[in-house]
Amino acid sequence: MRIVVADDSVLLREGLQLLLAEAGHEVVAAVGDGPGLVAAALEHRPDLAVVDVRMPPSHTDEGLRAAVRVRREWPAARVLVLSQYVVASYADELLATGEGGVGYLLKDRVSEVAEFLDALATVQAGGTVLDPMVVRDLMGRRRDPLLALTPREREVLALMAQGRSNAAVADALVVSLAAVEKHTQRIFAKLGLAPDDDQAHRRVLAVLRYLRSGADPATGAPR
Known part of the structure; x- marks a missing residue:
């Protein structure tokens, strides 16, 4: 072979x-x-x-x-x-x-x-x-892609849904900007958002998916 x-x-x-x-x-x-x-x-x-x-x-x-x-x-x-x-x-x-x-x-x-x-x-x-x-x-x-996110990734997505930039998310979670950027890339990958789309577009799609799921606004966990 x-x-x-x-x-x-x-x-x-x-x-x-x-x-x-x-x-x-x-x-x-x-x-x-x-x-x-x-x-x-x-x-x-x-x-x-x-x-x-x-x-x-x-x-x-x-x-x-x-x-x-x-x-x-x-x-x-x-x-x-x-x-x-x-x-x-x-x-x-x-x-x-x-x-x-x-x-x-x-x-x-x-x-x-x-x-x-x-x-x-x-x-x-x-x-x-x-x-x-x-x-x-x-x-x-398949039942709910948000279930694939780690607790930290849910926190990041919840803050993104509040309109915060990566820098603001980093400040809120007391982590580095690089760490937040890694989390956002993993969120996009787990939600199946194509890297061919630009960063801003994927961010909007991720937030929409989060909002449609009815996730808990305090934790970002799906209800």
Whole structure:
């Protein structure tokens, strides 16, 4: 099997290449970011791409977004997504075609070599492989994406809904501006707000979603 590997961790990327080579597969490209994945997949047309979700620059869902783009431009692409955590944004879109050839596993599964290699074969053959934790989390988040937010992210979103700037949010929570910016990026990702939209537009959409949910204004928690 010809495989493209995409992961920003050099150690994991090298480890995957060794594991795959020992199993008789050929790694035709190994890249460390989303654009690199798109370019490698469309150039080499591999039998499978193994993709980490979180890659530079924001380390939220760049790999997942890149996988979606690959499938848009090459619908026959086979993609196995790996993640340390379940990242719901764009996962539905990746699975939406219903044509198979898609997998989403937590990275812990890589340590179970036989299971991981079986997953590769299933996805390459056009099947779908989903980690049970991924299924559970995606089903829960479909009901209300605000449930995916951490308590701190809800606090940030509640303050955003009050019309406060990032600097004002930072002052209110006694945290750095950089911390607030990271929280807002994670909020946008968890709510499935496309990074193609400008920052101000995503901010408005996030606040509208918050207001429509009837969230508790004191805590930002969905009612």
